[in-house]
Amino acid sequence: xxxxxxxxxxxxxxxxxxxxxxxxxxxxxxxxxxxxxxxxxxxxxxxxxxxxxxxxxxxxxxxxxxxxxxxxxxxxxxxxxxxxxxxxxxxxxxxxxxxxxxxxxxxxxxxxxxxxxxxxxxxxxxxxxxxxxxxxxxxxxxxxxxxxxxx
Amino acid sequence: xxxxxxxxxxxxxxxxxxxxxxxxxxxxxxxxxxxxxxxxxxxxxxxxxxxxxxxxxxxxxxxxxxxxxxxxxxxxxxxxxxxxxxxxxxxxxxxxxxxxxxxxxxxxxxxxxxxxxxxxxxxxxxxxxxxxxxxxxxxxxxxxxxxxxxxxxxxxxxx
Numbered sequence: 318x319x320x321x322x323x324x325x326x327x328x329x330x331x332x333x334x335x336x337x338x339x340x341x342x343x344x345x346x347x348x349x350x351x352x353x354x355x356x357x358x359x360x361x362x363x364x365x366x367x368x369x370x371x372x373x374x375x376x377x378x379x380x381x382x383x384x385x386x387x388x389x390x391x392x393x394x395x396x397x398x399x400x401x402x403x404x405x406x407x408x409x410x411x412x413x414x415x416x417x418x419x420x421x422x423x424x425x426x427x428x429x430x431x432x433x434x435x436x437x438x439x440x441x442x443x444x445x446x447x448x449x450x451x452x453x454x455x456x457x458x459x460x461x462x463x464x465x466x467x468x
Numbered sequence: 469x470x471x472x473x474x475x476x477x478x479x480x481x482x483x484x485x486x487x488x489x490x491x492x493x494x495x496x497x498x499x500x501x502x503x504x505x506x507x508x509x510x511x512x513x514x515x516x517x518x519x520x521x522x523x524x525x526x527x528x529x530x531x532x533x534x535x536x537x538x539x540x541x542x543x544x545x546x547x548x549x550x551x552x553x554x555x556x557x558x559x560x561x562x563x564x565x566x567x568x569x570x571x572x573x574x575x576x577x578x579x580x581x582x583x584x585x586x587x588x589x590x591x592x593x594x595x596x597x598x599x600x601x602x603x604x605x606x607x608x609x610x611x612x613x614x615x616x617x618x619x620x621x622x623x624x625x626x627x
Contacts, residue, residue: 325491331527345553389488403596424572426571427554429550444548456576460581
């Protein structure tokens, strides 16, 4: 049984606010969900504790890191196994995938969040959240027209 | 022991698992939605983006009314400033504008090449996609690179 992206989006957006208000996933504000930032928090928390470094992360993750992305993997794995969608595969070159991951994380933190946090910031009333979404939209459209259409 | 210190980790793990499941069932992807609309005028995935903003807006309004979200709406409580988190935080309008547009463009463009936004790649990793797994390892390494080198370099340019 499939679930519509609209429903998932509504639940996701509301969950993000719920996480901030009820589960104290803040500061900073509008931080209930952010795949890029929460990946950074988890990674840098681990590296700092292992190596004694002082890499940056959100204040909320100082004591224990936010575990959103672990949850995403668990939930997706469960959904894939239950509905028989799980299959080992690769869509393109692994090295390219890795490099894209490094670059996307840096661009995301430059603007202050992944697409999900920009949408969250927009819903929170932050003008720059909207501007970030415009940048994402332009990048996605250019990528679609330039890269996908010619492929 | 202070239970409140554990709330963020527990809450994000629980909701992360829920959203991971829903994300897998719906193939939610904001950049994918923009891609499908751009190429085929298909609005199926794009509704996920608007749904998310709508859900966040509804939640913000509700909790603001009961007094639990005093900073909402940000533009009225804090003016035309950016919610903290970006490289241009604390700087003026123009640095934040540049950071949002360039950062946004980079994320949007590269997500098309990868085949999905960061959220979608975690879902694909959970489905067994090796490229997505390498991508999220790249995200993690990128976080170290960003805070070790990139951030100070970027801020020296923006300031």
